[in-house]
Amino acid sequence: MKKILFAASECVPFMKTGGLADVVGALPKEFDKNEWDVRVVMPNYRGIPDKFRNNFEYITHFYMGTGPYVPNAHVGIMKYEYSGITYYFIDNLDYFGAEKPYADTRTDVEKYIFFCKAVLSILPVIDFKPDLIHCHDWQTGFIPVYLKTEFAANPFFWGIKTIMTIHNLRFQGVWDIKTIRGLSGLPGDLFTPDKLEYKKDANMLKGGLVYADYITTVSETYAREIQTEFYGEGLEGLLRARDQSTFGIVNGIDYALYDPATDRSLFKNYDIKTHKEGKAANKAGLQEMLGLEVNPDRYMIGLISRLTDQKGLDLIQYAMERLVDEFTQIVVIGTGEARYEDMFRHYAWKYPGNVSANILYSDDLAHKLYAAADAFLMPSLFEPCGLTQIIAFHYGTVPIVRETGGLKDTVEPLNEFEDRGDGFSFANYNGDELINTVNYSKKIFFEQPELWDNIVLRGMEKDLSWSVSKVKYEELYNTLIGR
Secondary structure: OEEEEEEOOOEOOOEOOOHHHHHHHHHHHHOOOOOEEEEEEEEOOOOOOHHHHOOOEEEEEEEEOOEOOEOOEEEEEEEEEEOOEEEEEEEOHHHHOOOOOOOOHHHHHHHHHHHHHHHHHHHHHHOOOOOEEEEEOHHHOHHHHHHHOOOOOOHHHOOOEEEEEEOOOOOOOEEEHHHHHHHHOOOHHHOOOOOOEEOOEEEHHHHHHHHOOEEEEOOHHHHHHOOOOOOOOOOHHHHHHOHHHEEEOOOOEOOOOOOOOOOOOOOOOOOOOOHHHHHHHHHHHHHHHHOOOOOOOOEEEEEEOOEOHHHOHHHHHHHHHHHOOOOEEEEEEOOEOHHHHHHHHHHHHHOOOOEEEEOOOOHHHHHHHHHHOOEEEEOOOOOOOOOHHHHHHHOOOEEEEEOOHHHHHHOOEOEOOOOEOOEEEEOOOOHHHHHHHHHHHHHHHHHOHHHHHHHHHHHHHOOOEHHHHHHHHHHHHHHHHOO
8 A cells, every 4th residue: 555645734625725725635535545545634723614623533742842943832633534535633723723824924934844844743653654745835845854854864754755746836935044943943054055045045845845856836837937037936946957856747626526517506507418508597697696787698708816916917907998898798706916806896887787896705606607607717927727727618618818837738729720729828928919819719709609619518528637637646656656
């Protein structure tokens, strides 16, 4: 039996702020339980719903120092079985007593340094020696560092391999060297430019990237992009140096959660055979619910996003007046920077029958929009993987994307002359290209409905479930474990 431990700061259904939680929640369930023993460890946040927390099993607790600043910290171990997977929760009320996982950087750096050391420290106690620890994002970056330094003398830890997955390189866990030395107890000779030092500070993600056996990220294109200065966030040199041990594997989605045939949020369920009637019913239902003009012939564009620059919102701001016309409706769901929230509110006020600004996050409303929209807009500046376009395909909704990261890897632009492709895309980060691409998609939608339907069907036929990505992870795990 091959043993894998996933370590992450969040995981569906216990705690979610972004796509990381979806990955850590979905991927472990995909492995054949006769061959793989995959378990997950995460912090025991107070914000985890009571229906789970009240059923956690207390295993034990002990005290552990992480460095001179934290000589004695409580480490509780809770355990829970869910969907056939064993989950461990690191308990410490000082660090994880909040409703939400993240606070300010200084606080987060301290609690996730503690988490990294605790993950390794509990392994002998729970009598689980993984062949491989799969670390996710900067919050777990010091696990490979501790494994190769402080824990290296203990025979229990010999032979454990590590993979470091970058979900979004922008977030790295950076603070000054003196504080991180004091919090971590790591020796001074690690804080050099070839190891943990980063622009005179210390960087937790960089530690993971230096010390992990393999690096993965969430699409093949993003794995190449982050080796360039534009996308590399200051770590492009290190990532170029580790090119031979870096792999891009596109995220999947859990088709049990996102299936228009069974989705309880929808006004009407449908599948690939009944998608035309199904999508029409869902469009009418959502138009009425949101106070838009109820009209089957309106081209509905959906946008579900964090409202930040990364998501290309400045391009939309530039293009908005030209995107909205009497034939087009735009429905937005998301929260983020105040200027973008206000921009969408303004257009919803100015064009009440054509624009709906839902400045919130509602899973129920999101599912309704996936089913109702004709197209989904994702003009991202960078996008490590992107789940929205993958979900949209499955609901028969056509993605309009900028060619970056996972968007480039998953969306094949329409070639109308050969009748190929499952979406629309543009290459340059440019508002006029965005407008031209949306207008081209409208032209196909209104003037060539048969061609449009072919695009929809190709998207719905794609298999972007975790079963595809899982095979690639298995290959990687087997290569590292050596059996």
